[in-house]
Amino acid sequence: MRIAVIGTGYVGLVSGACFSEFGVEVVCVDKDADKIARLERGEMPIYEPGLDQLVANNVRAGRLSFSTSLKPAVEGADAVFIAVGTPSRRGDGHADLSYVFAAAEEIAHAIAGYTVIVTKSTVPVGTGRKVAEIVAKARPDLEIGRDFDVVSNPEFLREGSAIGDFMRPDRVVIGTMPEAERARSAMKELYRPLFLLETPVVITGLETSELIKYAANSFLAAKITFINEIADLCEVVGADVQEVAKGIGLDGRIGKKFLHAGPGYGGSCFPKDCLALVKTARDSGTPVSIIETVVQVNDSRKRAMAERIEAALGGSVAGKRIAVLGLTFKPNTDDMRDAPSLDIVPALVEKGATVRAFDPEGMGEAKKLLTGIEYAEDAYSALAGADALAILTEWNEFRALDWSHVARQMAGRVVVDLRNIYQPEQVAAAGFSYHSIGRAAARPAPQLKAVAGGAAA
Numbered sequence: 001m002r003i004a005v006i007g008t009g010y011v012g013l014v015s016g017a018c019f020s021e022f023g024v025e026v027v028c029v030d031k032d033a034d035k036i037a038r039l040e041r042g043e044m045p046i047y048e049p050g051l052d053q054l055v056a057n058n059v060r061a062g063r064l065s066f067s068t069s070l071k072p073a074v075e076g077a078d079a080v081f082i083a084v085g086t087p088s089r090r091g092d093g094h095a096d097l098s099y100v101f102a103a104a105e106e107i108a109h110a111i112a113g114y115t116v117i118v119t120k121s122t123v124p125v126g127t128g129r130k131v132a133e134i135v136a137k138a139r140p141d142l143e144i145g146r147d148f149d150v151v152s153n154p155e156f157l158r159e160g161s162a163i164g165d166f167m168r169p170d171r172v173v174i175g176t177m178p179e180a181e182r183a184r185s186a187m188k189e190l191y192r193p194l195f196l197l198e199t200p201v202v203i204t205g206l207e208t209s210e211l212i213k214y215a216a217n218s219f220l221a222a223k224i225t226f227i228n229e230i231a232d233l234c235e236v237v238g239a240d241v242q243e244v245a246k247g248i249g250l251d252g253r254i255g256k257k258f259l260h261a262g263p264g265y266g267g268s269c270f271p272k273d274c275l276a277l278v279k280t281a282r283d284s285g286t287p288v289s290i291i292e293t294v295v296q297v298n299d300s301r302k303r304a305m306a307e308r309i310e311a312a313l314g315g316s317v318a319g320k321r322i323a324v325l326g327l328t329f330k331p332n333t334d335d336m337r338d339a340p341s342l343d344i345v346p347a348l349v350e351k352g353a354t355v356r357a358f359d360p361e362g363m364g365e366a367k368k369l370l371t372g373i374e375y376a377e378d379a380y381s382a383l384a385g386a387d388a389l390a391i392l393t394e395w396n397e398f399r400a401l402d403w404s405h406v407a408r409q410m411a412g413r414v415v416v417d418l419r420n421i422y423q424p425e426q427v428a429a430a431g432f433s434y435h436s437i438g439r440a441a442a443r444p445a446p447q448l449k450a451v452a453g454g455a456a457a
């Protein structure tokens, strides 16, 4: 089979590369000429583990190519995947569908022979039907069912483990109009390698499929927000949120995942998808008040994180040097969209702190978004002369810091770990005052402080 993927971002590029690995002939199209030029040179425009190798192998095998021209890619395709961005619209927070609709119109003009148009972008209920209308209006000579069909096939991959998630997903969701048997067969054929692995496939209607994606992301955002609020309660009543999470997560009905307390969810999906679901539900006259609360709690939580750092430093960060480790919204990605750091770091600067930050992959993007701070070459140089260390993202390389080296680098002895990647006693034993989420703060024992704290203890 041959497909075109419109939009070569985190989802389009990974999906295109993975489909080509399945043996499908894929052209990945993007309007961003620079992105396509880099891909043609063998450079990855995003950081995603394993992607460079997967792309290189499939380009070499002649199954994967890149282009800025949509028309030739669509003309020869059995299916066209729309994988463009659907960010929050300014003003009302609903999904901005302008990129999806523009792509649909361009696809319409390029269709030559029966084509399945697939929305892989996360799109609100009703978008698939709207895409069908756009195509029919742009090309009155085309007939739905005979010349094209529209299918919803939301993507559930996670940045940082995107290839594994695409190749071995928990499920594939395919939503079609009831009469679209031809489109369903084409989709099954494309996903045949996953059928062979006995991946659950949910074949359903267009609207249901569109809603599944929003319901899934909002549910996960609610789960994170739930444990975050329990974490705050733990701090006040002297409980340990990690143990509460373990205690509830072992219940099969609850499950262990997404029960890690932290600074609030961020990223390119949860914030915008929760907002879009809220808008869809309100517009439909059936508000999802639970998700409205999740959005509001999470927003204020991210803002409040700077105050935690302030409190750990005795009530003020003015004139203090703060080392920040981790800027991306999660590890193993360079994606900075809606990262908690974008709330926390500017608030610290505004309160008079000097921030020196390091992130293994996110600094290129961070430099565009976070100005007025210093960027370090590595984790230890970010710590030089710092009064406090704040860990914002749980990159593996921050999980095993050499605390005696940290102590030699820092001027102060305050650690604020917003990802709970250390055991409080371990950091306190090294001479630091350690503050995390949902657990009691740990202070260094005076005699240990003198030994492990070095000159500044």
Ligand SMILES: NC(=O)c1ccc[n+]([C@@H]2O[C@H](COP(=O)([O-])OP(=O)(O)OC[C@H]3O[C@@H](n4cnc5c(N)ncnc54)[C@H](O)[C@@H]3O)[C@@H](O)[C@H]2O)c1
Binding pocket: 006, 007, 008, 009, 010, 011, 012, 029, 030, 031, 032, 035, 070, 083, 084, 085, 086, 099, 102, 103, 106, 120, 121, 122, 123, 155, 156, 157, 158, 159, 268, 269
């Ligand atoms: N990033 C994720 O982890 C993730 C996971 C699941 C679903 N999604 C959804 O997938 C969609 C894409 O997300 P993303 O993170 O890959 O976005 P992205 O911003 O990384 O990539 C979108 C790409 O589309 C291109 N584009 C826009 N309009 C175009 C057009 N008319 N023709 C050709 N190219 C065009 C842009 O230049 C950009 O490169 C969104 O709806 C998102 O919600 C994202």
